[in-house]
Amino acid sequence: MKKIILLCVLFFGMQAVQSQDLKWHTDVKEAISIGNKENKPLMMFFTGSDWCGWCIRLQKEVLLTPEFAKWAAENVILVELDYPRRTPQTAEIKKQNGELQQAFGIQGFPTIHFANGSDKEGKVNFEGLGNTGYVAGGPVAWLAVANEILKKK
Template identity: 80%
Template sequence: MKKIYLITVFFLGIISSQAQELKWHTNVKEAIAIGNKEKKPLLMFFTGSDWCGWCIRLQKEVLKTPEFEKWASENVILVELDYPRRTPQTPEIKQQNNELQQAFSIQGFPTICFANGTNKDGKVNFEGLGTTGYVAGGPAAWLEVANGILKKK
């Protein structure tokens, strides 16, 4: 009986670990704190999630693939900065996202910025590492660009 219990617990653990999705933060200050603790840069995804065709395509072809999930969990802290047309957002998130769009001079979507962040005395500062967007060729091509940006740091 004990063996059956242990085997059941083992397989449930495997299933639940495979079902876990990546954590996309929406609060940049929280993401900075985690990034500094884990010594990982931020991957900030500027997106129009419910209207931008290239953003949706990037999600489908790269950001929701097992290859990206493995890479991201090892290398970056994920931050989604969304500019939806139909999905409601809190005023705080809208303000934060608009300020970051201006700070990073984001002109179009999707844009992904890699940066290290600091939050001292309530003031957020960033050290930009590089930017990218949609890259044709699936996760391998996109990860090659991302790794090139992160190797420069």
Template identity: 70%
Template structure:
């Protein structure tokens, strides 16, 4: 019986490790380079990580799950655009995030936008694929919603 419990714990731990391996870029320029190399769209996550209850809930129920990690690795380049109240950010990140908030007309958190991005002559163009926020039903429901955007 102990062997089964240990095996289950190791199995569950491997999923937790997989979810932790996700890389969330904070620099959109770097994320665009990765997106262009991998031919994957950007997933822009607008969040108030240390104060927004729905953002924290989305993280816990979806974004930090093994199901989401597996989906994200296959389908998107992750970009976190955070608007914290307590955490310190560099002036460059604050400026970038505020500009993107204006460009996309973000009025509430969490907002997730899937986009294709191209950069030409120092100018970035975004082609919106869809946007969502918190979706009830856990990772499967959220992934179904995102997949509908990616089919377009």
């Protein structure tokens, strides 16, 4: 019985470590560069991390799960574009996020856009693949929607 408990602790511990290994980029130009090198699209998460209830729910139900961590590592470059009310941000990040909110026409949170990006001579361009937001049903339901969008890649 002790061996089974120990194995369960090790298994779930490994899953927690795996989900912590995800790198959420905040600099979109850096993310574009990595995405182009790895031939992966960007998953741009527009969120109000410290005030948006649906954003927090999406994080808990999907984005912090082992299923999502495994999928994300294989399929996308993660970009968090945050619009907090209480958490301080640098002026550069606020400016970048404001421009991207306008460019993508974001009117509500959470919104997730999948896109291929390019940065030529300091000008950033995106080829949109699709977007989604909160999807009820946990990681399985959300990943099904994301996989449909990524088929267009």
